[in-house]
Structures are given as structure tokens and as C-alpha cells.
Amino acid sequence: MTYLRAVDPFPLESADDTKLHEFYRSLASGRLVTTRCLQCRTTAWPPRGFCGECASDRFEWVDLPGEGTIHAFTVQEAGLPAGFDGPRVFAILKVGGHRVFAALVNADMAALGIGQRVRLAPLRVADDPKGNARWLPAFTTA
Numbered sequence: 001m002t003y004l005r006a007v008d009p010f011p012l013e014s015a016d017d018t019k020l021h022e023f024y025r026s027l028a029s030g031r032l033v034t035t036r037c038l039q040c041r042t043t044a045w046p047p048r049g050f051c052g053e054c055a056s057d058r059f060e061w062v063d064l065p066g067e068g069t070i071h072a073f074t075v076q077e078a079g080l081p082a083g084f085d086g087p088r089v090f091a092i093l094k095v096g097g098h099r100v101f102a103a104l105v106n107a108d109m110a111a112l113g114i115g116q117r118v119r120l121a122p123l124r125v126a127d128d129p130k131g132n133a134r135w136l137p138a139f140t141t142a
């Protein structure tokens, strides 16, 4: 499916478009990473090009665990954005000390619950307008 940029719901992920491209490149290889400030050592989620604590723009990439637990979730059955089939489960997950908002894919709907273990399952979405693959962080029930 081809999306016009005006209705493209996904971020531009390539090195030409964002200094955070490493996040998406890592997702494509099955790793969840984020930024850590080189000045004050604060680890951010989501990854940031500058530090929310000290405003430094020097950072390194660090791995987060590929597993977590459900902190909260909701099921969306209508009004889904282009590119998403319903119903979709969106969750706030506890992952490595952070709260990560992500879709749950292939979730066992009847078994969903707070505290349930989940694992990273990066979601390939529509290619960008230049034909580069794009990935979003997503999880599945463990």
C-alpha cells in the first residue's frame, strides 16, 4: 500500500531524516535501544536528541531489555489510523525502569492483564517515501 506523505502516520526513520535513526535501525535487528546522556548519564525514554535534564546534545545508545510487563492497556476497535487493522491493543509497558507506550501485536485478548509478561516484537510498517523499510516498537504477550 502506498501512503501520501500528508496522511503517512509513521515517522521518517532514515539517517537523512532523523539523528535518532539508530533507534529504528536497532529495532529492525530486534533490539530496543535508547539514548543516554554523555554529560549527566540520564537514560531517556523515548530516545532524545538532547537531554531533558541538562540540555546536552551528546548521547550514546544503550540497550533496553527485550522483555517487560503490562502496566496498563486499552483495546481500540474503531477509528484506527491508516495502516492499522483492528482491533489494536495499545499498552504502557514497564521495560527496564521506563514506561514504554507501544502496540501489542498477536496478543491473546482473553488473557490480557496488568502485570502480564511481554517481549519485544518490532513491527514492520509501510516503507518511507524513498522505499526504506520502517519499524515501530511493538511487543507481544510472552
Ligand SMILES: [Zn+2]
Pocket (backbone or CB within 6 Å): 037, 038, 039, 040, 041, 042, 051, 052, 053, 054, 055, 056
Ligand atoms: Zn544530561
